[in-house]
Amino acid sequence: MSENRPEIKKKKREPLSDRRKFILNMARGVGLVTMGGFVWSAYVDEVTASTLLLRPPGAIKEKDFLKTCIKCGLCALACPYDTLLLAKPGDNKPLGTPYFIPRDIPCYMCPDIPCVPVCPTGALDETSVTTDGVLDINIADMGLAIVDDESCIAFWGIQCDACYRACPLLGEAITIEYEKNARTGKHAFMKPIVHSDACTGCGLCERACVTEKPAIFVLPRETAMGKAGDYYIKGWDKEDEKRLENAGEIKTTTEISKQSAMDSLNSGMEDLY
Amino acid sequence: MATLWNSYRYLVLRRVTQIGLLVLYFGANAWGWTILMGNLSSSRFLDFVPMSDPYAALQMLVAGAVLATDLLIGVAVVTVFYLLIGGRAFCSWVCPINMITDAANFLRRKLEIDRIQGSKQPASRNMRYWILALSLIISAIMGLTAFEFISPISMVHRGIVFGLGFGWAAMLIIFLFDLFVLKNGWCGHVCPLGGFYSLLGKFSLIRVQHYEENCTLCMKCKTVCPEHQVLHMIGKKSLPVLSGECSNCARCIEVCDDDALGFSIRNLAENKKTGE
Numbered sequence: 001m002s003e004n005r006p007e008i009k010k011k012k013r014e015p016l017s018d019r020r021k022f023i024l025n026m027a028r029g030v031g032l033v034t035m036g037g038f039v040w041s042a043y044v045d046e047v048t049a050s051t052l053l054l055r056p057p058g059a060i061k062e063k064d065f066l067k068t069c070i071k072c073g074l075c076a077l078a079c080p081y082d083t084l085l086l087a088k089p090g091d092n093k094p095l096g097t098p099y100f101i102p103r104d105i106p107c108y109m110c111p112d113i114p115c116v117p118v119c120p121t122g123a124l125d126e127t128s129v130t131t132d133g134v135l136d137i138n139i140a141d142m143g144l145a146i147v148d149d150e151s152c153i154a155f156w157g158i159q160c161d162a163c164y165r166a167c168p169l170l171g172e173a174i175t176i177e178y179e180k181n182a183r184t185g186k187h188a189f190m191k192p193i194v195h196s197d198a199c200t201g202c203g204l205c206e207r208a209c210v211t212e213k214p215a216i217f218v219l220p221r222e223t224a225m226g227k228a229g230d231y232y233i234k235g236w237d238k239e240d241e242k243r244l245e246n247a248g249e250i251k252t253t254t255e256i257s258k259q260s261a262m263d264s265l266n267s268g269m270e271d272l273y
Numbered sequence: 274m275a276t277l278w279n280s281y282r283y284l285v286l287r288r289v290t291q292i293g294l295l296v297l298y299f300g301a302n303a304w305g306w307t308i309l310m311g312n313l314s315s316s317r318f319l320d321f322v323p324m325s326d327p328y329a330a331l332q333m334l335v336a337g338a339v340l341a342t343d344l345l346i347g348v349a350v351v352t353v354f355y356l357l358i359g360g361r362a363f364c365s366w367v368c369p370i371n372m373i374t375d376a377a378n379f380l381r382r383k384l385e386i387d388r389i390q391g392s393k394q395p396a397s398r399n400m401r402y403w404i405l406a407l408s409l410i411i412s413a414i415m416g417l418t419a420f421e422f423i424s425p426i427s428m429v430h431r432g433i434v435f436g437l438g439f440g441w442a443a444m445l446i447i448f449l450f451d452l453f454v455l456k457n458g459w460c461g462h463v464c465p466l467g468g469f470y471s472l473l474g475k476f477s478l479i480r481v482q483h484y485e486e487n488c489t490l491c492m493k494c495k496t497v498c499p500e501h502q503v504l505h506m507i508g509k510k511s512l513p514v515l516s517g518e519c520s521n522c523a524r525c526i527e528v529c530d531d532d533a534l535g536f537s538i539r540n541l542a543e544n545k546k547t548g549e
Binding site for chain 1: 301302310311312314315316317321325326330331333336337338339340343344347372387403404406407408411413414416417418419421422423427428430432434435436437438439440442443548
């Protein structure tokens with residue numbers, strides 16, 4: 001056996017030519033970069049996919065925020081209430097970016113908004129929280145409070161206006177609507193209603209809510225709101241009618257569209273099923 | 274005692290700088306100090322001078338972000354600073370990861386791990402430049418700062434200042450990688466920030482200078498150097514270390530018993546004479 005070995009060894013392959021070596025090395029480099037690039041991209045894509053984050057006041061749109069925020073934490077340092085947190089590894093949020101959890105510590109809406117002017121990159125945009133050259137926290141848009149009327153005890157008929165009282169824009173962002181309680185016949189429902197045009201998403205209501213898990217909670221506006229689109233118009237509202245100008249034509253073509261309406265109706269309607 | 278100081282003076286100074294900076298940043302968050310606020314990505318010195326990571330800003334630029342004035346001033350401050358003192362001085366005098374990789378490297382030498390792996394390193398030190406380029410490509414395509422979402426440097430530094438979370442795992446990964454997988458693996462092969470500062474530091478003024486006439490060829494400097502390829506002139510020619518990959522950590526200077534290495538200011542006239 002061992003005597004045979006040298007025989008095999010004699011068939012030594014020729015050393016690689018320099019050109020072949022160069023090409024193989026380049027191929028290896030490109031291959032590794034492609035592999036690493038895809039793994040890296042996939043990871044970054046996943047970790048930035050979180051859409052349920054509440055950002056500090058003045059934050060620009062999430063997509064731009066993710067590329068503009070340098071994750072320095074100066075906003076978190078400036079916050080006197082320790083509201084703002086930086087996403088740590090393990091928080092499953094875009095790493096290092098600032099956010100807040102209103103049930104723990106809401107935004108107390110400081111009039112001088114200390115977190116915004118310190119931002120070095122403009123990820124927190126001063127102009128978006130400025131009215132007539134003065135900082136104005138009341139126009140901030142961190143999110144929108146949503147009431148779950150199934151678990152809100154005011155909707156049950158129990159008197160509670162904790163969120164209404166906690167709201168820094170009392171009477172504007174949350175109002176109380178009175179309604180007769182038909183069950184008892186002699187009491188009133190006092191229902192908290194959030195108004196999306198005034199609500200800043202500060203989360204003081206969520207903090208104040210008395211239920212075990214808050215029945216009023218803040219979501220990013222994008223997540224919290226639907227969109228009617230251009231095809232549903234408040235015809236009684238002159239302003240809203242202007243939106244018709246944006247509406248393009250939608251034409252749906254199905255099998256039935258090939259026939260005239262009359263033929264389709266006379267066909268016994270079998271092609272509807 | 275004097276010899277002990279002599280052979281560890283720069284190491285002690287570096288650790289004091291690294292830990293001191295961490296304490297200053299930590300104090301800003303914990304006790305409201307205003308000397309250094311923020312973290313290594315971007316900070317304010319004395320609540321006035323902005324400083325920003327130029328590599329992070331570069332990723333933002335290719336990602337399509339609008340660069341604010343404060344950020345650009347901060348980038349200029351940091352860039353000019355490292356252009357003068359040596360780009361990778363950041364790596365050995367500021368970066369907290371350096372303490373982890375130095376510890377791994379120290380243990381690696383003590384345990385003689387190289388003897389089971391052999392001296393052949395399975396990866397090229399040029400990898401960092403490929404990763405640097407890749408980070409910019411990904412940033413451009415995805416519209417995100419690609420390295421900033423995975424950077425263990427900012428993860429660890431931000432973690433120490435603002436809360437670590439699972440950041441300790443990143444520290445452990447780098448330690449084990451450098452100890453068992455690849456010698457000088459993170460700082461010398463992978464880290465694109467180090468690659469960036471290598472390119473920036475090519476033209477810096479402060480250089481390590483070799484005095485060939487004093488050299489006894491003991492090669493202690495090459496053993497201790499985390500970027501030993503930059504010391505190619507040892508025992509051959511009196512030259513300054515001109516590679517940007519040198520981090521000015523000065524370990525070579527203090528381990529040298531023969532005064533064959535020292536800091537010098539780059540002398541352009543002299544370099545012209547030697548053709549460098």
